[in-house]
Amino acid sequence: MSIRVLNLTKEYNQQRAVNQISLAVQPGEIVGFLGPNGAGKSTTMKIATGYLQPTAGTVEVNGFDVRTHSMDVRRSVGYLPEHNPLYLDLYVKEYLRFAGSLHGLHGSELNTRIADMIELIGLGREQHKQIGQLSKGYRQRVGLAQALLHNPPVLILDEPTTGLDPNQLAEIRQVIREAGRNKTVLFSTHIMQEVEAICDRVVIINRGQIVADSSLSALRSASASTGIVVVAEFEHDLTNPDLLASIAGVERVDLLGNGQYRITANPATDLRAAIFRLAADQNLTLVGLRQQENSLEGIFKELTK
Template sequence: MSIQIQNLTKLYSRAGSTNQRAVDSISFSVQPGEVVGFLGPNGAGKSTTMKIATGYLPPTEGTVLVNGFDVRTQSMEVRRSIGYLPEHNPLYLDMYVKEYLRFAGSLHGLSGQALSNRIADMIELVGLGREQHKQLGQLSKGYRQRVGLAQALIHNPPVLILDEPTTGLDPNQLSEIRQVIRDAGREKTVLFSTHIMQEVEALCHRVVIINRGKIVAEGSLDSLQSATADTITVIAEFEQELADSTMLALLPGVQHLETLGQGRYQLTADRQSDLRAAIFRLAADKNLTLVGLKQQESSLEGIFKQLTTNQEG
């Protein structure tokens, strides 16, 4: 009931140029009863890794075991073991909700009263009661995601792989689906990707951060915060946009500068730097009106930006 990835590499052939290395010799595992967030910027290799783990793509090198089965040689056993919600949720929009779930369940060998009971359970679990008699094409994006999650769960798989499962959900729906994932994580192996950092903080036992095909961090949120404790982040807000923001980047100890808009700038520096005092002195020297200055504690979002932005270029 686990996911074990060892030295996984995926190359894509590109005509007239060197092969693109979408995933570059990564290794990590997800254990039963564990919910792991798989994070990274667009194009980092998350979806490619998930597609390999579900048997949709072959690996170029390395080993992937899902529930003890090898994706190369035991693809059908792997597919029976997982519930998968891909990034772009594929649905037959002319089918009705119950019809589609019956179809999905039948593909996994369910039938008769057992299938009908399971469909009813899934409709209740993901909150599709009011929409259960509609065609999929009539549903909002959020409700389509719920249908996708229901089909991933309908055969009660030991492993769940969810690629952006909460896309398109409103705040109320987010809370409900988070609870579904949290409950599933008590007895299943769950790997899911998301760009919503609050979701990861609320659900995950561990996170794996990937950038440009390589894992740049792995561990609990506490351990990642400890690993990045040598930096501080300060938000400086001026009355108006600076004509030359590079003056901030040149302050002693600054490692990264991000323009947030409307006169706001986010600076990351080593913890030994007296950054707030330096910004205040700069504003005074340059006759700039400083209207806000706040030091932030390390958040997952800040850690994510630091680990993925600093690797670019």
């Protein structure tokens, strides 16, 4: 397996940022690494790249232990940190040439790889500019280009789509998907649509511990088994919203405004039929009724609250 984490712990003085976590990412797999700020995502990624040493546990990347074969790990990884470190006074091609030389690329091989990355990442119109002249989105592209430049088997990307506009997002998603066909990709993000569009699997970490590790479909199925959510829209706000709470099996009612209510019930409840009957019995005008899919955002909030 390309990334193997076993009982990893990282402490900063008295604070335990990562607490005995274990996970594995296989070749050709794209895994989204999610969690609130301070949950331990960036710390785990920095350890996997050799940037930080673990307090305890084992991390292997491409078969190399980060403690004993740190340089082999770094040769195997393309890394884009959360805070993209760039030399702002260098030109785009100049920076990529410098980054490639650090990985032992020279001459025609380096020139070919730079040209390929500029085309792949969409830097053609910006390639002759200084990095300091670029927008935040294009700086992210430069960072992603350097991560891919030496054609590493493993990509570790910490919030790679920060600062991209919607068009750029679609392009970079495609780049990550293409890279994931023959590489191992672990990336973190706060954009749930990114995970749903790109990932094969999701790992969610909270307060230094993994609280979920499964495919998106399995995660949704597990969430659905714990409850059902329906949004009911009436012609007007109800004078007595407790009527909805009185339905057998209903656990929670939230007023959304403009006559809309979000109703959460246990999965055994035939909630939509019960709401129809209630509306008929109480002479209420029901203008809309839809069951909400278990969104990744909702699951994330539930697991990390």
